Amino acid sequence: MIEILFWIYLFNSIFLMIHEIESAYWQEWELFKMKGGITGFLIFHFPILFIFMYGLILVFQGSSEGYFVSLLLSFAGLFAFTIHMYFIKIKKRNEFTLPISMFILIGTLILSVIQGIITLYLLFS
Numbered sequence: 001m002i003e004i005l006f007w008i009y010l011f012n013s014i015f016l017m018i019h020e021i022e023s024a025y026w027q028e029w030e031l032f033k034m035k036g037g038i039t040g041f042l043i044f045h046f047p048i049l050f051i052f053m054y055g056l057i058l059v060f061q062g063s064s065e066g067y068f069v070s071l072l073l074s075f076a077g078l079f080a081f082t083i084h085m086y087f088i089k090i091k092k093r094n095e096f097t098l099p100i101s102m103f104i105l106i107g108t109l110i111l112s113v114i115q116g117i118i119t120l121y122l123l124f125s
Contacts, residue, residue, distance in 0.1 A: 009059050
C-alpha cells in the first residue's frame with residue numbers, strides 16, 4: 001500500500017506544481033491579494049515545495065512524518081480545488097477556466113481524495 005501512496009503522492013504533487021505554474025500565468029498573487037508580486041509569490045513557494053518534495057521521500061521510507069505530510073498535500077489539493085471553484089462559481093472570475101485548467105483542478109481533487117483515504121488507512125491500520 002505504501003508503494004501505491006508513493007505514486008499517488010507523486011502524481012498529485014505534479015498536478016499541484018503544474019497548477020502553481022499556471023498560477024503564475026494568472027498572477028494568482030493578485031487574486032489572493034498577496035503582497036510582493038511575483039517575487040513574494042515565488043519566495044512563498046520555496047518552503048512549500050521543499051516540504052512536499054521531502055514528504056515524498058518520507059512516504060517512500062514509510063515514516064509517520066511522511067504520512068503527516070501526505071495528509072497536508074491532500075488537504076492542499078482539496079483546498080486548491082475548493083477555493084478555485086469558489087472564485088469561478090461564486091465570484092465569477094474567469095481565471096483557471098481553460099479546459100486544461102479544469103482538468104488539472106479536477107485531477108487534483110480526485111488524486112487528493114484518493115491520497116487522503118490511502119494515507120488515513122495506513123495511519124490507522
